[in-house]
Amino acid sequence: MQVYRGKIVTSILAVVILLTLVLSGCGNGNTNAGNTGKTDNEGGTNSQAGNDNTGEKPAEKVTIEFWAQKFEDTTDAWFKKWTDEFNKTHDNIQVKLQIVPGDAWAQKLKAAQAAGKAPDLMTMSYSGIAPAAKIGQIKPLNDLMDPAVFDDLYENIKEFVTVGDQFYAYPKLVEPSAVLYYRKDLFEAAGLDPEKPPVTWTELIEYGKKLTQKGVFGLSTAQTAPDLGWSSWGLQYNAAGHLPVTDDWSKADVMNDGYKELLNYYKTLYQDGIIPKQQLAGYADATPFGEGKLAMTISGSWSIGLFRNDFKDMLDKIGVAPMPSIDGDPTKPTATLGGWTLVVDGKSKQPEAAAKYIEYLLAGDPGIMIDFFKTSQFSKFSPRKSVDEAMAQDPAASSDEWRRLIAEKVIPFAQAEPNYPWDISIAFATAIESAMKGEDVDKALAKAEKTINDFIAKQSLAGTNPK
Amino acid sequence: MKKKTRLDNVTAFTMLIPIVVLLTIFVVIPFIYALYVSFYDWSFYQDSEFVGWSNFSNVLSDPLFMMSIETGLKFALFVVPAQMILAFFFAHVIRGMGTKLSGFIKTSIYIPTIISGIIASIIFVFIYDYNAGLANVIVNMFGVENQAWLADAKTALGSIAIPAVWLGFGITSLIMLAGLLDIPESYYEAADLEGAGSWTKMVYITIPLMKNVVLYLLIVGFTGAIQQFELPLVMTGGGPLNETTTPNLYIFNHFRNDLLVGHSIASALLLFVVLGSISAIIFKVLNSEKAVDG
Numbered sequence: 001m002q003v004y005r006g007k008i009v010t011s012i013l014a015v016v017i018l019l020t021l022v023l024s025g026c027g028n029g030n031t032n033a034g035n036t037g038k039t040d041n042e043g044g045t046n047s048q049a050g051n052d053n054t055g056e057k058p059a060e061k062v063t064i065e066f067w068a069q070k071f072e073d074t075t076d077a078w079f080k081k082w083t084d085e086f087n088k089t090h091d092n093i094q095v096k097l098q099i100v101p102g103d104a105w106a107q108k109l110k111a112a113q114a115a116g117k118a119p120d121l122m123t124m125s126y127s128g129i130a131p132a133a134k135i136g137q138i139k140p141l142n143d144l145m146d147p148a149v150f151d152d153l154y155e156n157i158k159e160f161v162t163v164g165d166q167f168y169a170y171p172k173l174v175e176p177s178a179v180l181y182y183r184k185d186l187f188e189a190a191g192l193d194p195e196k197p198p199v200t201w202t203e204l205i206e207y208g209k210k211l212t213q214k215g216v217f218g219l220s221t222a223q224t225a226p227d228l229g230w231s232s233w234g235l236q237y238n239a240a241g242h243l244p245v246t247d248d249w250s251k252a253d254v255m256n257d258g259y260k261e262l263l264n265y266y267k268t269l270y271q272d273g274i275i276p277k278q279q280l281a282g283y284a285d286a287t288p289f290g291e292g293k294l295a296m297t298i299s300g301s302w303s304i305g306l307f308r309n310d311f312k313d314m315l316d317k318i319g320v321a322p323m324p325s326i327d328g329d330p331t332k333p334t335a336t337l338g339g340w341t342l343v344v345d346g347k348s349k350q351p352e353a354a355a356k357y358i359e360y361l362l363a364g365d366p367g368i369m370i371d372f373f374k375t376s377q378f379s380k381f382s383p384r385k386s387v388d389e390a391m392a393q394d395p396a397a398s399s400d401e402w403r404r405l406i407a408e409k410v411i412p413f414a415q416a417e418p419n420y421p422w423d424i425s426i427a428f429a430t431a432i433e434s435a436m437k438g439e440d441v442d443k444a445l446a447k448a449e450k451t452i453n454d455f456i457a458k459q460s461l462a463g464t465n466p467k
Numbered sequence: 468m469k470k471k472t473r474l475d476n477v478t479a480f481t482m483l484i485p486i487v488v489l490l491t492i493f494v495v496i497p498f499i500y501a502l503y504v505s506f507y508d509w510s511f512y513q514d515s516e517f518v519g520w521s522n523f524s525n526v527l528s529d530p531l532f533m534m535s536i537e538t539g540l541k542f543a544l545f546v547v548p549a550q551m552i553l554a555f556f557f558a559h560v561i562r563g564m565g566t567k568l569s570g571f572i573k574t575s576i577y578i579p580t581i582i583s584g585i586i587a588s589i590i591f592v593f594i595y596d597y598n599a600g601l602a603n604v605i606v607n608m609f610g611v612e613n614q615a616w617l618a619d620a621k622t623a624l625g626s627i628a629i630p631a632v633w634l635g636f637g638i639t640s641l642i643m644l645a646g647l648l649d650i651p652e653s654y655y656e657a658a659d660l661e662g663a664g665s666w667t668k669m670v671y672i673t674i675p676l677m678k679n680v681v682l683y684l685l686i687v688g689f690t691g692a693i694q695q696f697e698l699p700l701v702m703t704g705g706g707p708l709n710e711t712t713t714p715n716l717y718i719f720n721h722f723r724n725d726l727l728v729g730h731s732i733a734s735a736l737l738l739f740v741v742l743g744s745i746s747a748i749i750f751k752v753l754n755s756e757k758a759v760d761g
Contacts, residue, residue, distance in 0.1 A: 106723040113511040135726050136512040215598075224618070224706045278597035278615035293598060346512050422724050434708050437620060458525050 065119035074375040120348035130419035133163040140166035144355035149363035157383040169341035171383040176335035178323040197321035200328040208274035211295035222283035228429035234335035250462035252452035263435040270436035304379035366390040378403040427451040522733035535717040543692035545628035558643035588701035646680030
């Protein structure tokens with residue numbers, strides 16, 4: 001009986017606690033949802049209240065919420081290290097860093113925005129800046145930061161973070177989206193010259209066939225629409241000279257030979273069994289190559305960091321080359337320059353303090369950024385002239401051959417990421433995937449054309465390109 | 468006498484208050500609010516703009532939305548019948564067992580129910596791995612070459628239906644078992660006296676008396692399966708070629724990627740209409756009745 005009563009008490013307690021939790025969560029959500037539907041001001045008061053609660057201890061100290069997307073462990077550690085350092089040296093600002101996994105990022109951020117609790121400061125990729133700026137989700141930084149820090153940026157990268165005449169983000173790094181990695185030892189075993197990696201798509205296919213054996217696939221690249229959506233941008237520039245919409249976003253532009261060849265390239269790779277029928281890991285993750293399951297892989301420059309940190313005994317077998325071009329012309333783009341920036345939320349109550357942190361971390365002492373590029377094994381590149389100049393003095397950086405190859409042969413020809421809505425990228429990527437899975441190339445392209453045009457019409461997209 | 472009824476009513480209404488309050492907070496208000504905002508283009512950073520029916524017409528004219536509803540239905544047709552039949556036979560087997568053994572079996576088949584869908588998805592992603600997954604090891608034994616279970620449009624939906632059956636099968640069996648044990652033993656005894664065989668007993672006693680349980684399981688199963696979300700999210704990301712994009716994943720993708728939220732809300736409301744209609748059809752076809760045994 002005693003035990004029985006204990007159980008009842010416990011369960012009643014549990015129900016009460018649960019109810020309280022649920023109700024309190026709802027109370028917040030409800031008021032906030034009400035606010036977001038109305039005016040910005042009301043939403044603002046709400047988040048103000050939130051801030052007062054968190055920063056109530058010392059009178060003047062402001063607390064900045066900072067969400068960083070989860071990258072390599074070394075990057076996370078770098079963020080932690082320098083955030084601690086910032087907090088130590090800035091008495092009146094406390095930055096609270098939270099590392100958020102990539103697959104939870106979008107929904108977590110949306111939920112926080114809906115509740116009026118978005119972080120003051122967050123990481124954002126280049127392609128997200130223009131759309132976010134358009135709806136006021138991020139603040140312009142011109143008045144928040146010293147204008148001199150923007151002069152330090154390379155001209156082309158300055159453009160990546162500019163919308164209209166305002167800077168909406170400060171860049172941390174650039175990294176080309178496509179580089180070819182190959183196994184020199186397997187090249188030799190297959191009778192290929194390990195010093196002569198393929199330079200055309202035809203060669204890439206031919207080499208891939210020769211290198212495919214039991215247990216080792218010849219090549220790996222993106223093969224699902226979500227991966228192809230962004231990783232094929234560079235190759236679209238390579239084959240067609242442009243992306244699937246006209247520059248003013250008024251209509252689709254895919255019915256041409258360049259795009260047909262692009263689809264045929266992917267189709268051959270898949271249909272001839274050069275790439276696995278089901279991908280071993282996502283495009284961004286080159287682990288299967290490091291584990292020896294692939295003879296060649298196409299991935300971003302960031303994979304160099306992975307190989308150097310996690311697959312040290314493979315390093316002398318790995319060759320690095322620019323991604324082959326459709327006709328062998330090495331000056332045509334094969335990659336887009338992706339990368340990450342820091343932005344200040346449009347509703348942040350402490351934009352100056354947030355901007356101060358950006359200025360300290362990304363735009364201040366070049367030593368901080370050099371520390372980052374070192375921990376990422378020089379697999380990423382600086383958007384700032386002064387950092388590159390300082391790095392040139394660093395023996396480890398200047399003698400790194402892979403770094404030089406990418407800096408000289410890939411980055412100068414790489415293009416910026418597009419800033420149109422993701423729906424367009426995914427519509428075109430679906431065309432690639434359906435061609436791979438056996439759909440006729442012309443039909444696949446016609447379908448993509450229709451989907452993109454429908455999307456443009458529904459969203460009244462024509463003429464809204466902010467750049 | 469009259470006074471007593473009124474007192475009873477007061478007690479009844481008092482006891483109903485908590486659930487009515489909770490329903491109002493969690494269901495009625497959000498629902499009305501969702502209806503209201505579905506007519507606006509809105510984001511969390513801008514003023515909303517009234518757009519009339521355009522969110523709804525955009526969703527309805529989106530072939531992907533229609534395809535996702537179809538995918539949801541197909542998925543439910545894969546999952547629910549398989550689950551029900553398996554559960555029905557399993558419940559029968561358990562009923563015939565001794566107490567100790569049946570307790571053990573009941574616990575073991577219930578385990579998948581308490582495993583999170585995400586964990587199950589990850590386990591099954593390993594099983595379907597192209598290079599060294601268990602599924603391919605098994606088909607290799609029969610001389611079949613490696614299959615791209617999750618990347619082939621023909622097998623993807625079926626492949627994610629299997630973990631769904633596995634996850635839901637335990638609770639379905641237990642509910643079926645409860646339904647079976649609820650049928651009075653005397654009916655079977657009477658049937659035995661009349662010389663009915665086990666097949667006849669099944670068709671004329673067990674199945675008709677299980678109708679309400681089956682109705683419940685069908686509706687819960689169908690609406691649950693159509694709303695399946697985490698399995699395709701983790702295992703296939705909705706691919707290949709959107710073959711496994713269930714309605715909820717479609718809504719989720721829009722919620723995640725769109726700058727404006729109206730489209731997601733309109734599609735969620737339309738999904739509500741679809742689910743409501745399916746439940747209504749099942750009710751109509753099966754015609755729920757009060758149990759006759761009393």
